Amino acid sequence: MSSHVRGSGKRQHIVETAYALFKRDGFHATGIDRIIAQAGVAKMTMYRHFPSKEELIVEVLDWRTARFESQLDRLSDSAKTPDEGIAAILGWHERWFDSADFHGCLFQHALAEFGEPDHAVFAAVARQKMSIQNRMVDMLSQTMPPVRAADVAMILFMLIEAATMLAQMGQGKAAIDNARKVASVLLAREIGE
Amino acid sequence: MSSHVRGSGKRQHIVETAYALFKRDGFHATGIDRIIAQAGVAKMTMYRHFPSKEELIVEVLDWRTARFESQLDRLSDSAKTPDEGIAAILGWHERWFDSADFHGCLFQHALAEFGEPDHAVFAAVARQKMSIQNRMVDMLSQTMPPVRAADVAMILFMLIEAATMLAQMGQGKAAIDNARKVASVLLAREIGE
DNA sequence: ATGAGATGAGACAGGTCTGTATCGTTTAGG
DNA sequence: CCTAAACGATACAGACCTGTCTCATCTCAT
Numbered sequence: 001m002s003s004h005v006r007g008s009g010k011r012q013h014i015v016e017t018a019y020a021l022f023k024r025d026g027f028h029a030t031g032i033d034r035i036i037a038q039a040g041v042a043k044m045t046m047y048r049h050f051p052s053k054e055e056l057i058v059e060v061l062d063w064r065t066a067r068f069e070s071q072l073d074r075l076s077d078s079a080k081t082p083d084e085g086i087a088a089i090l091g092w093h094e095r096w097f098d099s100a101d102f103h104g105c106l107f108q109h110a111l112a113e114f115g116e117p118d119h120a121v122f123a124a125v126a127r128q129k130m131s132i133q134n135r136m137v138d139m140l141s142q143t144m145p146p147v148r149a150a151d152v153a154m155i156l157f158m159l160i161e162a163a164t165m166l167a168q169m170g171q172g173k174a175a176i177d178n179a180r181k182v183a184s185v186l187l188a189r190e191i192g193e
Numbered sequence: 194m195s196s197h198v199r200g201s202g203k204r205q206h207i208v209e210t211a212y213a214l215f216k217r218d219g220f221h222a223t224g225i226d227r228i229i230a231q232a233g234v235a236k237m238t239m240y241r242h243f244p245s246k247e248e249l250i251v252e253v254l255d256w257r258t259a260r261f262e263s264q265l266d267r268l269s270d271s272a273k274t275p276d277e278g279i280a281a282i283l284g285w286h287e288r289w290f291d292s293a294d295f296h297g298c299l300f301q302h303a304l305a306e307f308g309e310p311d312h313a314v315f316a317a318v319a320r321q322k323m324s325i326q327n328r329m330v331d332m333l334s335q336t337m338p339p340v341r342a343a344d345v346a347m348i349l350f351m352l353i354e355a356a357t358m359l360a361q362m363g364q365g366k367a368a369i370d371n372a373r374k375v376a377s378v379l380l381a382r383e384i385g386e
Numbered sequence: 387a388t389g390a391g392a393t394g395a396g397a398c399a400g401g402t403c404t405g406t407a408t409c410g411t412t413t414a415g416g
Numbered sequence: 417c418c419t420a421a422a423c424g425a426t427a428c429a430g431a432c433c434t435g436t437c438t439c440a441t442c443t444c445a446t
Contacts, residue, residue: 026306028221031403042424053404103308108358112305113219115296115361126362154364155371161358162351165301168308169319171347178348182375203393224433235394240435
């Protein structure tokens with residue numbers, strides 16, 4: 001009764017259910033049994049789609065990366081200048097911090113639980129973090145030399161990542177405000193040499 | 194032969210052994226059996242000192258906070274100006290990133306695995322993060338008004354936290370360099386209003 | 387040296403974990 | 417309608433988890 005999800009929609013349903021549980025409880029703390037129970041799916045159905053829990057985690061992270069990218073793509077369309085683009089990204093994060101079930105950055109959490117550099121989950125995290133960083137480099141390269149764009153992008157990236165962590169500790173508003181102050185300086189004047 | 198650790202030194206030995214394992218493998222992924230085996234200690238010895246694994250985790254975090262604080266205290270003694278103090282903290286982190294068994298920030302990892310705000314581990318993380326932040330506020334208050342010192346301290350704190358995470362992804366050097374660039378601007382000129 | 391506390395060693399309980407196997411049922415496409 | 421694939425339900429294996437319990441041994445201060 002509850003679900004007429006069919007075709008390959010079952011696979012996606014498992015991914016999104018696992019995402020919600022991983023986000024709230026963590027990866028090691030979330031068992032396969034809880035995922036399939038929450039998804040209303042047989043265990044073998046999950047193991048036919050994903051060869052292991054680890055592969056499911058990678059799939060969840062990559063799906064989340066794609067969704068995040070498409071959301072930022074929509075924001076970029078309505079931003080003409082780099083300043084507007086950066087402001088849009090900061091605004092997106094500020095709204096995210098206030099969303100109902102915000103539990104910090106899933107990729108930061110994945111990095112914490114799977115910190116070995118040759119782990120598949122580590123690679124998925126690196127993909128997402130480089131993706132957002134490259135996005136800002138591209139935006140900033142419109143109005144500044146590429147070397148400086150890389151520095152400014154990394155600084156903004158660092159502030160956003162830290163703001164996400166601080167948001168989990170109840171200081172998201174102040175963190176975003178301070179990130180904006182630094183951004184305005186970085187985008188207006190020179191820094192470094 | 195391996196151990197003549199005795200008295201209440203056994204408790205401390207368990208804490209430091211658990212610290213090394215938690216740091217490398219994470220909290221949920223590290224079982225009690227591995228901790229006591231690595232420490233060369235009976236299971237009941239551990240459970241007489243710590244009522245539960247969760248309390249052991251809190252103890253490990255608080256001990257690590259104290260050690261971190263005493264290290265920074267020594268650095269503060271040889272720093273006259275806020276600029277020197279901030280530079281010393283950044284330098285400490287830069288050396289930390291290059292240390293042999295660097296695996297990122299244990300407190301960030303704890304926050305990832307125990308993200309519920311009313312959890313004892315969460316509180317231990319918050320203590321450490323506020324501690325380093327307050328330390329910088331105190332340093333900066335020597336040469337700037339307290340409101341601005343709070344903002345600058347938070348920005349520097351954010352850059353340091355993000356640099357620690359980036360160091361785990363192999364970008365620690367560039368991250369610290371960029372943190373230094375922002376610090377020099379924050380300490381020299383005005384920001385915000 | 388003697389009694390009290392700390393410890394070592396290991397069995398044990400009860401639960402959960404990942405992953406596999408089996409079998410009956412449902413669904414979808416030709 | 418009919419066949420082949422997908423799915424649900426469940427039992428199962430083997431390992432690991434946290435935490436408790438017992439008992440022999442060791443250490444140390446008095």
